[in-house]
Amino acid sequence: MPRQTYYITTPIYYVNDMPHIGHIYTTVMADIFARYHRLSGREVRFLTGTDEHGQKIEKSAAAQGLEPIQLADKVVERYKHLWEVLNISHDDFIRTSQPRHQAGVAEMIKRIHASGDIFKGEYQGWYCAGAEAFVPDSQVEDGKDIESGYPVERLSEPSWFFKLSAYQDRLLTWYRENPECIKPKSRYNEVLRFVEGGLRDLSISRTSVKWGVPFPEDPEHVVYVWLDALTNYVSALGLGSEDSSLFDEFWPAQIHLVGKDILRFHCVYWPAFLMSAGIPLPKMIFGHGWWMKDETKMSKSLGNVVRPDHLIEKFGTDSLRYFLAREMAFGLDATFSDQAFLERFNADLANALGNTASRAVSMTGRFLDSQIPRDGDCGPIPEVARNTVEKYISHMEKLEPHRALETTWQLLSAINVFIQERQPWALAKKGDEGRAGLEGTLYGALEGLRIASLLIEPFMPDTAKALRTQRGATDLPTNLAAAPEWGGLKTGQAIGETTPLFPRVEIKKAMQEMALQDEQKADEKSSAAQGSETDESEDLIPIDDFAKVKLVVGVVKEAERVPKSKKLVRLMVDLAEPELRQIVAGIGAKYAPEDLLGRRIVVVSNLKPAKLMGVESRGMLLAASLDGDPDLLSPDGEVPPGTGVR
Ligand code: MSP
Numbered sequence: 001m002p003r004q005t006y007y008i009t010t011p012i013y014y015v016n017d018m019p020h021i022g023h024i025y026t027t028v029m030a031d032i033f034a035r036y037h038r039l040s041g042r043e044v045r046f047l048t049g050t051d052e053h054g055q056k057i058e059k060s061a062a063a064q065g066l067e068p069i070q071l072a073d074k075v076v077e078r079y080k081h082l083w084e085v086l087n088i089s090h091d092d093f094i095r096t097s098q099p100r101h102q103a104g105v106a107e108m109i110k111r112i113h114a115s116g117d118i119f120k121g122e123y124q125g126w127y128c129a130g131a132e133a134f135v136p137d138s139q140v141e142d143g144k145d146i147e148s149g150y151p152v153e154r155l156s157e158p159s160w161f162f163k164l165s166a167y168q169d170r171l172l173t174w175y176r177e178n179p180e181c182i183k184p185k186s187r188y189n190e191v192l193r194f195v196e197g198g199l200r201d202l203s204i205s206r207t208s209v210k211w212g213v214p215f216p217e218d219p220e221h222v223v224y225v226w227l228d229a230l231t232n233y234v235s236a237l238g239l240g241s242e243d244s245s246l247f248d249e250f251w252p253a254q255i256h257l258v259g260k261d262i263l264r265f266h267c268v269y270w271p272a273f274l275m276s277a278g279i280p281l282p283k284m285i286f287g288h289g290w291w292m293k294d295e296t297k298m299s300k301s302l303g304n305v306v307r308p309d310h311l312i313e314k315f316g317t318d319s320l321r322y323f324l325a326r327e328m329a330f331g332l333d334a335t336f337s338d339q340a341f342l343e344r345f346n347a348d349l350a351n352a353l354g355n356t357a358s359r360a361v362s363m364t365g366r367f368l369d370s371q372i373p374r375d376g377d378c379g380p381i382p383e384v385a386r387n388t389v390e391k392y393i394s395h396m397e398k399l400e401p402h403r404a405l406e407t408t409w410q411l412l413s414a415i416n417v418f419i420q421e422r423q424p425w426a427l428a429k430k431g432d433e434g435r436a437g438l439e440g441t442l443y444g445a446l447e448g449l450r451i452a453s454l455l456i457e458p459f460m461p462d463t464a465k466a467l468r469t470q471r472g473a474t475d476l477p478t479n480l481a482a483a484p485e486w487g488g489l490k491t492g493q494a495i496g497e498t499t500p501l502f503p504r505v506e507i508k509k510a511m512q513e514m515a516l517q518d519e520q521k522a523d524e525k526s527s528a529a530q531g532s533e534t535d536e537s538e539d540l541i542p543i544d545d546f547a548k549v550k551l552v553v554g555v556v557k558e559a560e561r562v563p564k565s566k567k568l569v570r571l572m573v574d575l576a577e578p579e580l581r582q583i584v585a586g587i588g589a590k591y592a593p594e595d596l597l598g599r600r601i602v603v604v605s606n607l608k609p610a611k612l613m614g615v616e617s618r619g620m621l622l623a624a625s626l627d628g629d630p631d632l633l634s635p636d637g638e639v640p641p642g643t644g645v646r
Contacts, residue, residue: 049094054225104235303616378444576642
């Protein structure tokens with residue numbers, strides 16, 4: 001019988017921003033499922049990649065003085081590096097700038113055209129570059145798209161349209177006949193209600209954007225970035241190429257894993273495009289929740305995004321993977337906090353997992369000559385392990401990875417209690433009389449932990465391997481069909497060293513260090529940005545060096561003091577970009593926030609972001625500094641925001 005296939009995808013990431021934990025979450029969860037299904041014997045294909053076209057990227061690149069492809073190349077490197085560090089096991093990484101993808105988009109449009117679903121017209125209405133979405137009038141308030149919160153602009157341009165309105169009934173039939181096609185249920189209902197409300201034809205090309213796939217046979221237009229991006233799921237399988245083998249093997253996808261914010265694109269537009277192109281529909285779209293910080297949405301403009309680097313550096317890849325998978329009930333929102341991270345690190349990883357694992361191995365070293373003992377009376381552990389494996393598989397199949405972990409930790413806790421109750425150290429003292437009890441106890445603990453390692457594998461692959469190595473089980477199989485059966489560990493086999501897997505952290509101290517590190521980084525960045533006051537400041541620089549600094553006029557739209565700081569003020573500045581820029585400046589001793597509103601200032605717009613007292617600053621304003629007392633620089637006249645300064 002051919003192996004069951006499992007095609008899983010992540011959204012492809014915009015390249016206007018460096019990844020934060022929200023982006024990482026989607027990919028880590030997809031990786032966990034990909035690994036789980038591989039261990040379950042399925043033929044898995046796991047796709048991720050980058051969404052490189054469109055107005056948002058075009059503007060971001062221009063603001064940094066780069067060509068869009070240069071910006072894309074830079075951010076793609078960052079993503080690829082991060083996926084390596086995070087142990088992401090994708091089979092393919094697609095970039096929408098690749099020719100293979102563009103061929104797929106051209107094929108898609110050709111098919112939609114052939115179905116008679118495309119017509120030419122004029123788009124007049126709002127566009128939100130932040131979400132790359134055409135926004136109906138009813139969804140615009142105070143110049144913003146109320147759904148995404150990003151500013152909108154008025155467009156009036158020739159456009160190709162897709163007859164989305166003709167797909168309302170077919171979509172509703174698909175949802176109703178496939179109640180599992182959108183998950184969780186609440187999101188299914190949301191999409192159903194939206195489509196029941198009626199669909200308008202969709203603009204699928206732009207003329208005022210240049211950075212995109214040329215519209216077939218009408219190269220004045222580029223393809224609308226969402227039609228371009230969604231097609232990645234099939235272009236990566238070779239749609240539009242001669243070779244259809246991957247497409248034939250893996251399409252339709254088992255699951256498109258996406259964040260809830262992009263559900264409509266995936267659950268309405270994508271299936272309609274596919275229906276029109278005569279391509280089967282994916283089996284499921286899963287919309288996961290959002291990571292919040294301090295009860296608010298994590299966003300670059302609010303400066304509250306959590307970047308993964310420090311967490312990985314200090315606590316390791318597996319701790320972050322574990323936390324993301326365990327803390328968030330899959331499908332719901334969750335809050336990220338350093339404290340919650342550290343508490344889970346200590347309780348779940350250092351204690352429940354690390355301690356239990358090292359106790360069993362060190363006692364085997366001390367009392368049993370570092371050899372796997374004989375199987376014997378292992379108390380309740382074989383039964384608990386069997387039940388755990390069953391429950392774990394059921395949770396994973398039902399897309400409840402957080403519950404699968406919870407179950408696995410119940411097995412760890414049972415092993416810990418078992419060791420405590422049996423007291424191997426006391427049995428060891430009894431000599432021959434206690435020997436059988438001692439061997440049964442330690443076999444139970446070691447074998448229980450080997451089984452736990454198999455369940456941990458998709459979530460924390462390195463830790464799972466370390467656990468098996470410690471138990472002398474490196475060469476044992478890891479497939480989930482047979483490997484969890486009791487009795488895998490071979491009597492007499494030498495066990496490995498006890499190396500602590502997760503050394504406990506002192507929470508208060510670690511939190512202080514984390515806060516300090518944020519500040520130090522900010523200081524380093526701002527002093528590097530501002531230049532040092534050494535003799536070097538007298539050195540002459542070539543004009544090219546000066547040209548690297550991008551100075552633009554900005555208008556202050558919002559201003560407030562940074563809590564607990566005397567000097568720092570957080571500004572939201574209009575630089576004529578899709579989003580306002582957040583800039584933190586040390587001008588609070590002289591300027592009251594309300595006096596800054598509407599003021600024109602000069603901003604260094606291409607500085608690397610820095611954090612000041614935990615708040616991200618994406619740029620620096622210019623001020624004359626007299627004995628450290630800042631005096632803001634402003635242009636003379638009413639120059640529009642975004643104007644360059646030389
Ligand atoms: N480029 C589009 C997707 C095109 S797919 C054909 C896009 N990119 S994105 O970079 O903005 O977002 C990628 C994913 O990151 C989305 O699934 C989004 O939901 C997720 N997240 C971004 N911030 C998030 C949180 N704070 N929390 C959880 N996930 C969020 O959208």
